[in-house]
Amino acid sequence: MTQAITIQPITRIEGHASIKIWLDDAGNYQDARVNYMSLRGFEKFVEGKPAEELPDIVCRICGICPWMHHLASNKAVDRCFGVTPTPAGHKLRELMQTIAHAEDKLLHFYFLAAPDFVIGPDADYAVRNVVGIAKANPELATQVVKMRYLVKMILDKFSRKTIHPIAGVPGGFSKPMLEEERQDILGKMRQVLDFALFTIDFAKKNVFPKYLDAIKTLGVITTGFIGTVDENGAHNLYDGRIRLMKADGSYVDFDVQNYADYLGEHVEPWSYGKFPYARTWNEGFALDVDHPKGIYRANTLARINVADRMATPRAQAELEEFRSLFGRPAQATLLYHYARLIEEVYACERAIEILEDPEITDPNVRAKVEPQAGRGVGCVEAPRGTLIHDYSTDANGLITRANLIVGTTHNLGPINLSVKQAARALIHDGQVTEGILNRIEMAVRAYDP
Amino acid sequence: MSVRVSSEWLNSCSGCEISIIDMGERLLDVLQVADIVHIPALVDSKYFGPLGDGKHLTLPEADVGLISGGIRNEEHLEVALEMRKKCNLIIALGTCATHGGIPALANSWTPGEMMERVFTTETTDQPAAYPAEGVPPLLESCYAVDEKIKVDIYLPGCPPHPDQVFNALIALVQGKPLSVSNKSVCDTCPTVRKGKGELKQVRRFLQAPHYQAPDEPLDQMRCLLEQGLLCMGPVTHAGCGGDAVTPRCISARVPCRGCSGPVRHEGNQLLDMLNALASNGIDLKSIPNRPLLLRFSGAHSLLKPAIHERRSS
Numbered sequence: 001m002t003q004a005i006t007i008q009p010i011t012r013i014e015g016h017a018s019i020k021i022w023l024d025d026a027g028n029y030q031d032a033r034v035n036y037m038s039l040r041g042f043e044k045f046v047e048g049k050p051a052e053e054l055p056d057i058v059c060r061i062c063g064i065c066p067w068m069h070h071l072a073s074n075k076a077v078d079r080c081f082g083v084t085p086t087p088a089g090h091k092l093r094e095l096m097q098t099i100a101h102a103e104d105k106l107l108h109f110y111f112l113a114a115p116d117f118v119i120g121p122d123a124d125y126a127v128r129n130v131v132g133i134a135k136a137n138p139e140l141a142t143q144v145v146k147m148r149y150l151v152k153m154i155l156d157k158f159s160r161k162t163i164h165p166i167a168g169v170p171g172g173f174s175k176p177m178l179e180e181e182r183q184d185i186l187g188k189m190r191q192v193l194d195f196a197l198f199t200i201d202f203a204k205k206n207v208f209p210k211y212l213d214a215i216k217t218l219g220v221i222t223t224g225f226i227g228t229v230d231e232n233g234a235h236n237l238y239d240g241r242i243r244l245m246k247a248d249g250s251y252v253d254f255d256v257q258n259y260a261d262y263l264g265e266h267v268e269p270w271s272y273g274k275f276p277y278a279r280t281w282n283e284g285f286a287l288d289v290d291h292p293k294g295i296y297r298a299n300t301l302a303r304i305n306v307a308d309r310m311a312t313p314r315a316q317a318e319l320e321e322f323r324s325l326f327g328r329p330a331q332a333t334l335l336y337h338y339a340r341l342i343e344e345v346y347a348c349e350r351a352i353e354i355l356e357d358p359e360i361t362d363p364n365v366r367a368k369v370e371p372q373a374g375r376g377v378g379c380v381e382a383p384r385g386t387l388i389h390d391y392s393t394d395a396n397g398l399i400t401r402a403n404l405i406v407g408t409t410h411n412l413g414p415i416n417l418s419v420k421q422a423a424r425a426l427i428h429d430g431q432v433t434e435g436i437l438n439r440i441e442m443a444v445r446a447y448d449p
Numbered sequence: 450m451s452v453r454v455s456s457e458w459l460n461s462c463s464g465c466e467i468s469i470i471d472m473g474e475r476l477l478d479v480l481q482v483a484d485i486v487h488i489p490a491l492v493d494s495k496y497f498g499p500l501g502d503g504k505h506l507t508l509p510e511a512d513v514g515l516i517s518g519g520i521r522n523e524e525h526l527e528v529a530l531e532m533r534k535k536c537n538l539i540i541a542l543g544t545c546a547t548h549g550g551i552p553a554l555a556n557s558w559t560p561g562e563m564m565e566r567v568f569t570t571e572t573t574d575q576p577a578a579y580p581a582e583g584v585p586p587l588l589e590s591c592y593a594v595d596e597k598i599k600v601d602i603y604l605p606g607c608p609p610h611p612d613q614v615f616n617a618l619i620a621l622v623q624g625k626p627l628s629v630s631n632k633s634v635c636d637t638c639p640t641v642r643k644g645k646g647e648l649k650q651v652r653r654f655l656q657a658p659h660y661q662a663p664d665e666p667l668d669q670m671r672c673l674l675e676q677g678l679l680c681m682g683p684v685t686h687a688g689c690g691g692d693a694v695t696p697r698c699i700s701a702r703v704p705c706r707g708c709s710g711p712v713r714h715e716g717n718q719l720l721d722m723l724n725a726l727a728s729n730g731i732d733l734k735s736i737p738n739r740p741l742l743l744r745f746s747g748a749h750s751l752l753k754p755a756i757h758e759r760r761s762s
Binding site: 003005006007008009011012013014015016018020021033035036037038039040041043044045046047048049050052056057060061062063064066107111112125128129131134141145146148149152153156159160163164166167170171175176178259260263264265266267268269270271272274276285363366368369371396397403405432433434437441 | 575
């Protein structure tokens, strides 16, 4: 008789999912699946709503990255209504998005992922968490809590509401930045950059070397990648062209307005979450660990793989070191953590660049918009991947149709593959331990779903 | 004295849990007095045991159970019932839990209509049947938590301000009663009200409201509702600004959208707002989408599949 194991809920992730593993009579791997349990129906219930209200509705898709939905939505509505945000409005949006990235990566690395690496994958589950870290290393924990709070409160204080944001508006931003606010935030972001550099250094010295074997094996699959690059092929989080790379490193760049020509979404009977795939490769979709079809990955590792370079100096130096060790494209799943810390450095450097631009305090932050019939695709790189909001409006500017491809969903197929790979490699002869099951979850956590 | 705390998220976005973390260093104080036995975002406690071989969904016992999110599917319902069974006190955390929140906007459609759209978008390869293996079946509607289990304390907000969460947890630890405000956002808003607005039409939020200078204090800006913007302040529970009180959205020069739900728990933001607008002589036909007045409070059967058919005229 086959045996079934249910890991539910998958913990220290940001969504609702479970893992099911089936073992054969001998207690060896037969199959595994990750079920995505949640269906809220945003694509339906935004219909009929005034488009200018959408940025404040769709941010509720995710309480961890609400800025990303808020801004992708604003971009889509700008395009539906045929408006170009004022330069200061555009820059304030990018600033908020970039600082939100800086906060998100600290949250993921220290609060969600670090317990596996600092406390250890086999530790008792009761201490394998951020509370355990606080007890094991109170000095570091206090610094982490303070630093993350500092970043989060920059967003909260300036934009007035950071879960869920309201300050981005079609046409730009709702309030200008005062000079004293600029000075204050600049000083704080320089502190955060120092902490980002400390963090990547700490991880390179104390964390990654201990887990090199796991990095080379756990959840390792071979796929393509997706991300956003600027006109020079450099990594960009806020704007640019989409680059879709095959596992062999060849790629196409496209305008996100045409995303539907390149990407499709496959449906499996066992998941509410849909599975985006590269329709343009004309190979269909297959969740086959050894011969995946149509599968590409998004999020940090994907973005630094598709980019020719990082657009800021310290992040570029980190990327060069990373590439000298792991090549391009790097495939090992646990390298998502390393890539995340490189992007953390970029986010801090980029925020400082924007704050040093005198235009950021220009009071002309919002262009007037008029409702009209139109269609617009808005896209930003969310921490968890390329985020696409596609709306159509009627003559009154009410939403007639919406299609969303959310960052995390690009990785739903890859997460399944990594879990299958990990379960097949780790479970033998009916030997199932808590440590083994947690390692299988670690293959999921790397993707930060 | 240590209090055991268990936390679950249902039809939600995790914003409420992040708001808990946004207590900042106070979180470390809370951890001194609270023993967190279950919180999927942070702690590895599993429904079916550490080896995944349990037969029934089981949660640990706790003094206080926090539930964020509404109840949309059979798994949410099972978890909510188990939380009620294992926790002495249940707190509905956030407006999704207290009134359905944004996901209850889906209550204007049937689950079938919702599935049909989600699985037939232009990029989706249309399946022969909707997903049904290993995923929890949807309930007819998105319910507030108290439609399915008894709730002891309501902490609305999208999300609740970290000050509110902190104050509630500390009061519980110290065995003190929670003070519940019955103020509206307007009651705590410093903007200038001159009585009735001159405008008779609701103006959509397509340009900035009028104010003199970027650093003009809020108490010199004219009330946004009196400027003709659809500000939900009169019918919305106060508290979004935490201990600092000032309403968050208005301080960003943006109208209140009603995210903390009605002033009184059983209130109806749609009816109350229509009354408020009518009494100010505002033409109700100028509201572009009426169900949006229940943007955060469409549970408790207030939004129903027929309502979206009704035009605003």
